[in-house]
Amino acid sequence: MAEKVLIVYAHQSTGSFNAAAKDAAVTALTAQGCKVEVSDLYAMKFKASATADDITGEVKDAEHFRYGEETMLAWQEGRLSADITEEHRKLSDAEVVIFQFPMYWFTVPAIMKGWLDRVLTLGFAYTSEKRYSQGLFKDKKAMLSFTTGSQESMFSANGINGDINVTLWPLQNGILHYCGFQVLAPQIFWAPPHIPSEARRSMLEAWCTRLQGLMGETPLTFTPSDSFDGGLGFQLKEDIQEKQAASEFGLTVGTHLGKPLPPNSQVKAGV
Ligand SMILES: Cc1cc2nc3c(=O)[nH]c(=O)nc-3n(C[C@H](O)[C@H](O)[C@H](O)COP(=O)(O)OP(=O)(O)OC[C@H]3O[C@@H](n4cnc5c(N)ncnc54)[C@H](O)[C@@H]3O)c2cc1C
Incomplete structure (x- = not known):
């Protein structure tokens, strides 16, 4: 079934492996009849820091500015900045969200963390009643698709970086599932800078094959x-x-x- 897909993409270079993974997803999903939108965060110069500038007009309490409460109020009154409002539109439309990025310091790059901080606003993306399996996005799916510098063995239970399952828990449980998303298994491209080009081509082919059946996958x-x-x-x-x-x-x-x-x-x- 054709779905609406949002790809939130963070890489500075069009020649990167991440760009190739993102382009492969756009091509494969479009070929299935999906409507694909891409938020290319570096190209958009997406603002990463959550500040009072995200609100137009007066803030309620300038002396003790509370980002969550103030942005919820601004969202209710239509006073959020244009860039956040546009990402809200894309996210509301999407049935599936793919985050494509290189792993930075065991997590997403700062520009993508900024997207998560600023776009997943209180009221719009979560409330204290509507979270986890009761979350506001429980009818949507989300997945992480990322590259590493490390080999897979380094992210194992005996490896120097520790178990990848532990690394992914804050992103997949604390952000995606917290907002209700059904989380699809991550797509991990291990160490593309350090493997032969033939192995990189095989990884991209495996990604294209997975994309054929992505919409039917069972979530975590x-x-x-x-x-x-x-x-x-x-x-x-x-x-x-x-x-x-x-x-x-x-x-x-x-x-x-x-x-x-x-x-x-x-x-x-x-x-
Ligand atoms: C600030 C920072 C923090 C980091 N933290 C971590 C960390 O915590 N853990 C970790 O494991 N790593 C970490 N890294 C490393 C980082 O995750 C990797 O460098 C990154 O994931 C590699 O992906 P890339 O897209 O940038 O690769 P690139 O270097 O862009 O690409 C790799 C190779 O793929 C080639 N390529 C491009 N397109 C194609 C194509 N279509 N087909 C075949 N080959 C192609 C490129 O030419 C290149 O030779 C960190 C890096 C930085 C800068």
Whole structure:
């Protein structure tokens, strides 16, 4: 089925591997009949810092400026800056969002973090009632597609960088799933600068093949929000803790209950 896809893309160079991955996605998805929009953050000179300049007109409390509350009010009153409003439009239209970027310091580049900070505004993207599996974007899908400088073995449970599942948890759980997105397994291009060109071509071919079936993929598993008791400081409910007691593994990377992490839960669906 044809879908509307937003690609949020962060690379400075059109000759980069990231540009090739983004272009491959645009071509493959358009060929399937998808309507694809791209936010090319460096080309747009997208502002990365969350400041009072994101609001037009008076702020409510200039002395103690609170970004979340002030931008929610501005969003309700149509007073957010034009660049945020345009990204809100693209995000509202999209059924699937792909973030394409090179890993910087174990996370997204600052310009993409700025997009997340400024576009996923309180009220529009989340509220304290509408988050995680009850989140405002629960009918949308999102995925990370990124390159690394490191080899895959460096991001393993025995590797020098530690388990990639741990690295991905803040982005995939703390941002994407927090806003309700169904999170598709990440596309990881390991170390394109350090492998032969033939291997890079194979990675791009595998990406194109994956894109053919992307819309039908099962998302990663997260613990439903009603498994936590709001009255008890959002602790895992006792009956669920009891059920989990016999399991060898914790529930998720974060809610691990002091047990070994469920293997590959942030990189593969259905585990
Ligand atoms: C500030 C900073 C922080 C970083 N932090 C981390 C970190 O925490 N962890 C980590 O692992 N890495 C880190 N890195 C490394 C970074 O993630 C990699 O350099 C980056 O992911 C490589 O992707 P690229 O698109 O920039 O590659 P490029 O260098 O642009 O491309 C790699 C190769 O692919 C070639 N190529 C381009 N197009 C094609 C095509 N169509 N087909 C085949 N080949 C093609 C290019 O010519 C080049 O030879 C960091 C880098 C910086 C600058």
